[in-house]
Amino acid sequence: MSLRSGDLTVGECHTRLLTQDLTRTQLVMYAGASGDFNPLHTDDVYAREAAGYPGVFAHGMLTMGLTARALTDWVGDGRLTRYGVRFRSQVWPGDTLSTRLTVTAVRDESGQSVVDLDVVTVNGAGDEVLRGYATARVD
Amino acid sequence: MADFSFPVEAGQIMLFARAVGDPNPVYADPVAAAASEAGGILAPPTFVQVAAHYDPDWQLRPEEGKPWFGSGRTASGVTQTEPHGGGPGGGLHAEQHFEYHRHPRPGDVLAVARRPGDTWEKSGRRGGRLVFAEVISEYRDAAGELVITARNVVVRPERTVDAGAAG
Structure with a gap:
């Protein structure tokens, strides 16, 4: 799948549900895969009693990784040229997360059509947990 | 910040994709990936975080024979000297930025070179002082070509953890 620059309109939004119930097991999986074994994310005794x-709460990079799916499912695989975020507030087990992508520009970059996107991930209460941007090559 | 390198492997790509909840076959199924636009398995956008496994200086990995700050018999294996964990867990991830020159694939060996970037301070919403520090990482392939440039910002709260950083 691929996006065509002519089909994109500045201001158009795409919203994507990432998870309806983030599990502690997902946090453990992320720790194992990424190598970030900070016990704040996997060790409830440590998180409560020592820290x-x-x-426990999610790795910021887990939220960024979950959010990336909303991007790649929409823009296609291998098409991102930039993706950056700020982590705005913590993500907790049980959270519902969804991402809203908004087209901010469709432009030419060194002869290649690209789309710029605003990226915002919110929890079930509507609080922003992540805010950032992405750029992807389009046809 | 010692330089090091790591192999990009199909199995680790599959495990990482599962860990970020992404069932896209381009990360796990060589046949489906070969038939897709990508032309083969490629790494998900945040995959290079796995470099931590290979980083000789990475502190957020237990090491045999050394005290670990997570819980065991007690809530922490080390004496906490700072609030909110202190030690290697005291900093929280505030920002992460990637610039993709191309997307890594199984078979790549990526050399990682890191350098400190800017540092700055801010007042937290609850009064404490927040110290931000940036690190720039360049990932290069075996031919020396730049694959990914990454910039991360870690914040260390001096008193309380502010909601401006989330781990």
Whole structure:
């Protein structure tokens, strides 16, 4: 699948559900795959008793990774040229997450058509947990 | 920040894609991936985080014979000297940026070179001071070509953890 620059309109939005119930197991899977074994994300005893949090919370990079699916499912595989985010607030087990992609520009970059996107991921309460941008090659 | 390199492997791509909840066959099925626009398995956008497994200086990995700050018999294997974990867990990830020159594929061996970027300070919403530090990582293939440039920002709260950073 691929997007065509002529079919894209600045301001158009695509919303994508990422998860309806983020599990602690997903956090454990992310720790194992990424090598980020910070116990804040997988060790509830540590997170509560030693670090003073209500419990474990997601790696920021898990939220960025989950959000990437919304991007690649829409723009296609291997087409991103830039993707960057700020982590705005914590993501907790049980959270529902969805991503909204908004077209901010369709332009030419060194002879290649690209689309610029605003990327926002929110939790079930509507709070932003991640905000960023992406650029992808389009046809 | 020692330089090091790591292999991009199909199995690890599959495991990483599962860990970020992405069932796209381009990350797991060589036949479907070969028939797709991508022409073969490629790495998901945030995959190079796996470099941590190969980083000799990575502190967020237990090491045999050394105290680990997660729980065991007690809530932490080390004495906490700072609030919110302190030690190697004291910093939270505030920003991450990737620039893709191309997307890595199984068979690539990526050399990682890191350098410190800017540092700055901000007042947290709840009063403490927040210290931000940037690190720039360049991932190059065996031919020396730049594959990904990454920039990450870690924030270390001096008193309380502010909602401006999320781990």
